[in-house]
Amino acid sequence: MSKLLTDLIEALRCLPGVGGKSAQRMAFHLLERDRERGLRLSQVLGQAMRDIGNCSRCRNFSETPVCTLCASSSRDRQVLCVVESPTELAAIEQATGYRGQYFVLLGRLSPLDGLGPQELGLDLLADRLAEGEIEEMIIATNPTVEGEATAHYLAQLARAAGVRPTRLAHGVPLGGELEYVDRGTLAHAFGSRQALD
Numbered sequence: 001m002s003k004l005l006t007d008l009i010e011a012l013r014c015l016p017g018v019g020g021k022s023a024q025r026m027a028f029h030l031l032e033r034d035r036e037r038g039l040r041l042s043q044v045l046g047q048a049m050r051d052i053g054n055c056s057r058c059r060n061f062s063e064t065p066v067c068t069l070c071a072s073s074s075r076d077r078q079v080l081c082v083v084e085s086p087t088e089l090a091a092i093e094q095a096t097g098y099r100g101q102y103f104v105l106l107g108r109l110s111p112l113d114g115l116g117p118q119e120l121g122l123d124l125l126a127d128r129l130a131e132g133e134i135e136e137m138i139i140a141t142n143p144t145v146e147g148e149a150t151a152h153y154l155a156q157l158a159r160a161a162g163v164r165p166t167r168l169a170h171g172v173p174l175g176g177e178l179e180y181v182d183r184g185t186l187a188h189a190f191g192s193r194q195a196l197d
């Protein structure tokens with residue numbers, strides 16, 4: 001097999017769930033039948049990898065310094081929902097009628113993996129809370145051991161800033177990652193969130 005083809009197959013394996021066989025099938029498919037869209041894919045992929053960064057306010061993916069959601073004047077500025085990843089932000093946007101702001105941790109507290117408050121941008125979050133606009137902080141970290149520890153830490157951070165922390169209601173299966181929960185369950189858990197004390 002040509003060096004370039006081997007390289008392409010190897011590169012495709014970086015995608016989640018794609019092993020050697022699938023990667024080969026994708027590479028052959030693009031070369032045999034879909035070169036035009038293959039070229040389009042390479043252009044968009046390159047541009048996205050270069051130009052998509054993180055919003056300076058919420059840390060979600062953004063190609064502008066402040067994302068469209070943070071810049072929107074129609075979002076409620078008194079509620080802030082904290083999630084672990086952009087995937088969960090998207091799930092909440094799609095499943096619920098939530099109209100507040102977000103903060104994306106890009107992880108969860110995990111000292112063994114070197115993920116502490118600084119890596120999760122908690123200084124940025126503290127600055128945000130100190131602005132004084134936010135009244136409720138919805139903690140939507142996953143119900144895993146690390147997610148719960150993170151929630152506990154976040155609740156303290158909120159209280160220190162005079163912000164009321166709330167947590168998604170149970171109904172989201174224990175140990176289930178938010179992104180895999182069906183829309184109805186997520187909408188219900190979101191709607192019946194509870195105060196943390």
Ligand SMILES: [Zn+2]
Pocket residue numbers: 055056057058059060066067068069070071
């Ligand atoms: Zn933002």
